[in-house]
Amino acid sequence: MSIDPCRRYAAIGGPDSTHAVAMPSDHGRARDLKAAWVRFWCSTAIGGCGTELTARVSGDRIPHFAHRSGVRCTGLGDPRSHALAWEHLVMQHALQRWLESLGYDVELERKVVGGRVDVHVSTGVGEHVLEVQRSPLSVHRRVSRTELYSVDARTVSWLWDSPRRDGEADLQLRSDGIAFTTRLDEAGVVQVGTLWRVHDPADPAKSWDVGYDDLDTCDLDQHGLRTSHRTFALQATRIFLEEQQERDAQEAQRRAQERAQQQDARRQRQEAEAREAQRKRDREQQELENVRARLAAVRDGDGSPHSRPPAEWMPPSPVARRPTQPPPDKVVAPHTLAIARMQRPLGEWTPPGGWVGLDELPERLHESAKHLTLWVRERFGASGLDDLQWDDVPDPEREQVAWLLRRGYILLNAKGNRWLRA
Ligand SMILES: [Zn+2]
Numbered sequence: 001m002s003i004d005p006c007r008r009y010a011a012i013g014g015p016d017s018t019h020a021v022a023m024p025s026d027h028g029r030a031r032d033l034k035a036a037w038v039r040f041w042c043s044t045a046i047g048g049c050g051t052e053l054t055a056r057v058s059g060d061r062i063p064h065f066a067h068r069s070g071v072r073c074t075g076l077g078d079p080r081s082h083a084l085a086w087e088h089l090v091m092q093h094a095l096q097r098w099l100e101s102l103g104y105d106v107e108l109e110r111k112v113v114g115g116r117v118d119v120h121v122s123t124g125v126g127e128h129v130l131e132v133q134r135s136p137l138s139v140h141r142r143v144s145r146t147e148l149y150s151v152d153a154r155t156v157s158w159l160w161d162s163p164r165r166d167g168e169a170d171l172q173l174r175s176d177g178i179a180f181t182t183r184l185d186e187a188g189v190v191q192v193g194t195l196w197r198v199h200d201p202a203d204p205a206k207s208w209d210v211g212y213d214d215l216d217t218c219d220l221d222q223h224g225l226r227t228s229h230r231t232f233a234l235q236a237t238r239i240f241l242e243e244q245q246e247r248d249a250q251e252a253q254r255r256a257q258e259r260a261q262q263q264d265a266r267r268q269r270q271e272a273e274a275r276e277a278q279r280k281r282d283r284e285q286q287e288l289e290n291v292r293a294r295l296a297a298v299r300d301g302d303g304s305p306h307s308r309p310p311a312e313w314m315p316p317s318p319v320a321r322r323p324t325q326p327p328p329d330k331v332v333a334p335h336t337l338a339i340a341r342m343q344r345p346l347g348e349w350t351p352p353g354g355w356v357g358l359d360e361l362p363e364r365l366h367e368s369a370k371h372l373t374l375w376v377r378e379r380f381g382a383s384g385l386d387d388l389q390w391d392d393v394p395d396p397e398r399e400q401v402a403w404l405l406r407r408g409y410i411l412l413n414a415k416g417n418r419w420l421r422a
Contacts, residue, residue, distance in 0.1 A: 007064040009086035011043035015050035018043065018108070020089035022188035023055065023063050029187050030055070030063035040065060046085035048075040084134040088118075091132045091159070091182055094190035095119050098215040114148050121220060126154040128220050132182065134161045139171055155224030159192065163210055169195055173208055177237050180225055181210065190215055194229035196236035199243060209236075337390040340371045344379070351377055351409070361403050368393040369400050376409055381421040385412075388419060 011017040020043065024030045034055040042048035051073070053065040067073050075082075092108050099106045099121050110120040119130040129149045133142075142158065149156045159182045160169040173179040173195045181193035193210040200206045211229035219226045351373055361369055368390055380387070388404060389395040401419070404410045410419045 007066065009083075009090060010040035010053045010055070010065045011045065011048075011089070012037045012040060015041045015052075016044045017041065018045045018089055019093050020086055021093075022086075022090050022184055023065055024188040025062055025186045027057060027063060030057040033188070042067065042073060042075060043089070044075070046075075046089060047077065047082070049073040050075075081135075087184065088132055088134050090184065090188075091190050092118055094215060095130055095132070098218070099220075101216070102219065104220070112149065112152065115145065117149055117153075120153070123220055126222065127152060128224060129153040129156045130159060130225065131156065132159045133168065137168055139175070142168065142172065154222065155220070157225035159225075163193065163195060163208060165205060165207065170208055173197060173237070177241075178230065178234060180227070183212065192218055192225070192227050194227045194233045196229075196233035197240040198236070199240060199247070334391055335387060336392040337368055337371055338392055340375065340390065344371075344374060346370055346374060349374060357403070357407060360406075361399055365393070365395065365400055368395070369403060372400055372404065373407075373409055376404065376419075376421050383419065385417050385419055 008023050009020055010023070011020050013019050021033060021037065021040075024033060034057055040053040040055055042051055042053055044050040049067075049071070051067060051071050054068060055063070056066055057063040096106045096108060096119065099119070102123075104124070105122040107120045108118065110117050117129045118132045121128045121130065131145070131149070137145075146156045146158075157180060158168075158172060159180050160167070160172070161181065162183055163169040163179075163181050169179040169181050174197070179195045181195065183191050183193060185191055191212040191214055193212050195208045195210050198206060198209045211227075211233070213227045213229060217228050346367075355370070358366055358369065371390070372388055376388075385398075385401065388401045388410075389398070401410075401412075404419075405412065408422055411422050412419055
């Protein structure tokens with residue numbers, strides 16, 4: 001169990017002193033501290049009440065400071081900020097003792113234009129600033145204050161509170177490649193932490209590691225605060241950044257491959273869809289062709305696709321063809337001149353050019369030939385040769401067929417067994 005931070009600190013030298021100490025948790029060290037300073041105060045410099053404190057180092061209790069009985073401290077406000085104020089004082093003085101032990105000139109809370117610096121150091125070859133920052137500070141303010149302090153100092157070293165993810169130390173480590181923290185150990189001794197960047201696949205949230213040094217192992221040089229971990233930390237961060245570049249490149253490559261695979265899969269899918277659509281169109285086209293063929297067969301003949309007129313029936317010169325109709329059903333309507341007279345009387349009808357050449361035929365075939373002419377001109381376009389005579393008008397010599405051919409009303413096929421209207 002840790003003790004209340006407000007009971008851990010005290011000022012030495014007087015009620016308004018800024019020289020603060022921390023009570024060690026170890027009883028032996030605590031007795032040494034008590035023997036060394038004897039009197040302790042609740043410092044008004046950080047808002048305390050200014051009364052004298054008692055150092056309690058006895059029994060089984062953790063050593064601590066306490067107000068005297070009956071004293072009601074008026075200065076303790078928010079415990080956390082009060083503790084931070086005490087820590088700040090303790091660290092400032094720890095830094096002062098350390099730097100003076102190195103033979104440097106130290107000035108605390110030195111005023112500069114636009115502010116004050118915590119610790120200003122002259123080493124004889126250069127001037128440095130150490131900023132102990134325990135409370136939150138934005139990156140923007142850190143940068144602007146660094147610029148301000150750099151006016152009369154060669155280096156500015158920030159000493160942050162314990163590191164945390166995206167905290168001040170973490171952010172400075174990422175931007176500057178180095179960052180420092182401070183802590184008070186159980187003995188009340190100030191240590192400096194040096195941060196470096198790490199990549200831990202097992203713990204992706206971990207972005208830094210830290211090594212601690214006692215102040216008396218540290219120094220200042222042209223780069224500012226030098227800890228025994230600093231060289232190692234800079235190298236570790238440089239290696240981290242190189243490996244990070246590699247990791248980024250590998251990640252970019254992996255994503256590019258993933259994208260390429262996705263594009264490939266999409267293209268294959270589109271091609272498959274296009275092939276399927278083409279197959280569907282082909283099937284529909286084939287079905288359409290089949291229907292057209294069946295329709296043509298029905299229109300041109302007896303319903304069989306093989307009954308189309310042979311090619312030799314095509315007339316030698318362009319002749320307007322009227323739609324072909326099927327021959328009459330002889331069972332229903334016998335092919336007789338008597339029926340033809342009733343169904344389609346000749347009346348005044350004549351073919352183009354009139355009945356020229358009719359007297360080439362015997363008288364008995366004149367009316368019959370006229371009806372056959374009407375029959376082929378107006379009613380039928382093609383049929384068997386037997387249709388070119390009437391059952392009730394004998395024409396054993398086929399004189400009427402010869403006459404129709406001569407007059408140019410019909411054509412015959414090669415076999416001479418079927419006719420076509422000319
Ligand atoms: Zn007090």
